[in-house]
Amino acid sequence: MSPFFGFFHGPQMPWCLAAFLLVVLVLGYTGSPLIVWTLATAVFLAGLGVPLPVFSVFLAFAVLFNVRPIRRVLVTSLVMKLMKGFMPKISDTERTALEAGVVWIEKDLFSGKPDFKKILKEPYPELTAEEKAFLDGPVEKVCSVTDDWKVYKERELPPEAWEILKKEKFFGMVIPKEYGGLGFSALAHSAVLQKLGSRCMPLCVTAMVPNSLGPAELLNHYGTEEQKKKYLPRLATGDEIPCFALTEPTAGSDAGSITSHGELFKGEDGKLFIKLNWNKRWITLASISTVLGLAFRLKDPGNLLGKGPEVGITCALIPSKTKGVVLGRRHDPLSVPFFNCPTQGHDVVVPAEDSIIGGLEWAGRGWHMLMESLAAGRGVSLPAQAAGGAKLGTRVVSAHATIRKQFGVPIGSFEGVEDPLGRIGGYNYLLEALRRFTCGAIDQGIKPPVITAMAKFNATEIARGLWNDAMDICGGQAISLGPRNLLAHSYMGAPIAITVEGANIMTRTLIIFGQGAMRAHPYAFHEVDAVEKGDLKAFDKNFWGHVGHVVRNLFRAALLSVTRGALAGSPVGGAVGQYYRKLAWISASFAIMADIAMGMLGGTLKFREKITGRYADILSWMYLSSCVLRRYEAEGRRKEDLPFVHFCLQQGLARIQRAFDGIFENIGGPLGVGWIFKVIVRAWSHVNALEDEPADHVTHEISKLLQTDGEQRDRMTDGIYYPKKDGESLKRIDEAFKAARAADETEKKIRKAVKAKKLPKLKGIELVQEALKAGLITEAEAANLKKAEELRLDAITVDDFSEDEYHNRVNSLASKPAKFA
Secondary structure (H helix, E strand, O other): OOOOOOOOOOOOHHHHHHHHHHHHHHHHHHOOOHHHHHHHHHHHHHHHOOOHHHHHHHHHHHHHHHOHHHHHHHHHHHHHHHHHOOOOOOOHHHHHHHHOOOOOOHHHHHHOOOOHHHHHOOOOOOOOHHHHHHHHHHHHHHHHOOOHHHHHHHOOOOHHHHHHHHHOOHHHOOOOHHHOOOOOOHHHHHHHHHHHHHHOHHHHHHHHHHHOOOHHHHHHHHOOHHHHHHHHHHHHOOOOOEEEEOOEOOEOOOHHHOOOEEEEEEOOOOOEEEEEEEEEEEEEOHHHOOEEEEEEEEEOOOOOOOOOOEEEEEEEEEEOOOOOEEOOOOOOOOOOOOOEEEEEEEEEEEEHHHHEOOOHHHOOOHHHHHHHHHHHHOOOHHHHHHHHHHHHHHHHHHHHHHHOEEOOEEHHHOHHHHHHHHHHHHHHHHHHHHHHHHHHHHOOOOOOHHHHHHHHHHHHHHHHHHHHHHHHHHOHHHHOOOOOOOOHHHHHHHHHHHHOOOOHHHHHHHHHHHHHHHHOOOOHHHHHHHHHHOOHHHHHHHHHHHHHHHHHHHHHHHHHHHOOOHHHOOOOOHHHHHHHHHHHHHHHHHHHHHHHHHHHHHHHHHHOHHHHHHHHHHHHHHHHHHHHHHHHHHOOOOHHHHHHHHHHHHHHHHHHHHHHHHHHHHOOOOOOHHHHHHHHHHHHHHHOOOOOOOOHHHHHHHHHHHOOOOHHHHHHOOOOOOOOOOOOHHHHHHHHHHHHHHOHHHHHHHHHHHHOOOOOOOOHHHHHHHHHHOOOOOHHHHHHHHHHHHHHHHHOOOOOOOHHHHHOHHHOOOOOOOOOO
């Protein structure tokens, strides 16, 4: 035996080995730095009494890897050379997209060790008194003058609505007050669109677009002071109607491939001008616009700007009346009557300095503008519209399920209806949580492109599924078009939201994980960037940091999997604590699997979109689950909200489980690695599954709550437009619902009497009259039952049309259904 220590020998050796193993597990789980690993290993080797030459070799390696200048020269430089051929290349457009905006809590979720205490301290914003007054005043007013059925039949908004939109500065919600706008927060902007969307989709879209990606947003952040003073006050009041022309026949979601172009030249007066040519389509408001925002490729053959002949994508403002601008035609997006149009430009000449947003300094930097603006816009507009639609659907369908009877009982009491109604209620809770929490980030000045991409993709997809459930429950009531139908137009318009601000397929497969893997990962982008720049010091720091990150997450994923997340702990107690622990477990597993995918597949990963889509689903549902948990805490941990929280988290965990299974099944890999994931890891994943679909009792509880007239149902649907005028469809069905609930106890008494054979088996008013004769109910109760039945039959009546009305519905805007006699 070596005279070198050897204090682990003897009977105590097994215990010492066990202790060292425990130390290794602790060091790995906590992500201890390399020097700590080195010291622990040194003590262990010394305790084993290894020969001095062996220990000396260990010390040499310890110095090699712990002393950074030595490591950089002898090890990292070689690794960096190897990586050059393996790492993905980042194009200029990809780099601009990656560098736009900032990362937010997605970095925590991607880390493998999320800090949920910090996440729970993130703002959950509230509206100001001024913003509430706008919702209660102008928003209510414009909704009241807009009849959704008439808008669809006449194919345009009424003049009264246009007047209010302009007068009350709906087009200036994002414009600062100093330039005549409303200067609203993202939350208020979102709340306005939510309420408008619950009334009429074309109304919502008309107010949405000028406040989303367009001239106002771009001028706010990049315009010169002269441009701001010229345009912003007029945009706010609707004296200028804007559009933004980005999409082309050959450039949809891949906006970087636009072919519209402008050529810089010097005029006779010595000033710089641009001659523009473009062909754009799907441009909202284009045919009625007075100022057209345009994205195009700027060429400078004479190098007048000193930026070379290919300046790059540039954004400019073009007055619509400029010679050569072609407007006036419209697309017909699924018969939803908002202005969606093509536009062309033929040799349109405009002054360069005045027209380029931001002036000549910003020539060629339009892609940066677009990426940052989209990063914020995706998180506000479409999630707001989805949340408003979900609340409307929840209100309508819960009422319908209560008043519509089959086999003598409300259809909402059947489990087959409870299931989709429970989904509608659960997803409604989730969409509001997503809307509020994401707006909280934007209102902090954060523009997190990965987060907002997740918000847009998931909000629109969830809303589409929600409308399918709503249509199924309401059946014939939902498919019969007419002024009484509150669901069909939203159902018809749902696919439109899927396609805009980046088509959902691309958003899921390329942006959420593609950008997320580079932006939210603590090391990946910095490594690639260091390799491209040849920065050895930066590469050394990030590569070895990445190695430590992988080791930590490997240990965390294994230990959290074995303990089902118990080691992670939870920042809160009670019924939801389990979800924080499982999310910590998921984060660690996701982080190590993301590194495995990037390590095995390298630059080819971007083409494995089925795999990246599954990674996107995991990251998305970690974020959506965090939104729900944040809402539950922010709103006071209400007991009655627990069924909604359980639904959302159980649904999220089940979706994540399916995504992991798909990755394990299909990721592949060299030397049998794919087989290990497909057979061994997936088998363990099934035995140790995160969660099944939401339990039946959860959707039962949600369905029951939504069919109860009270504060909970009102809270779940707060923020939509509720009409005050008699005869309005939402008011009609809601009053029938309330009357039905008020008559519940009386109906139970009558059913009990029929069951006891104290009353004959009659139906409707005849049965009520028999109960009254028998003294089982009072005159007041009989009157309430009769009123409830009248309202019920009126509410479930659908619209019908004469042959002339059917063939010429533009001139016949409402049917006259028969009243209950």
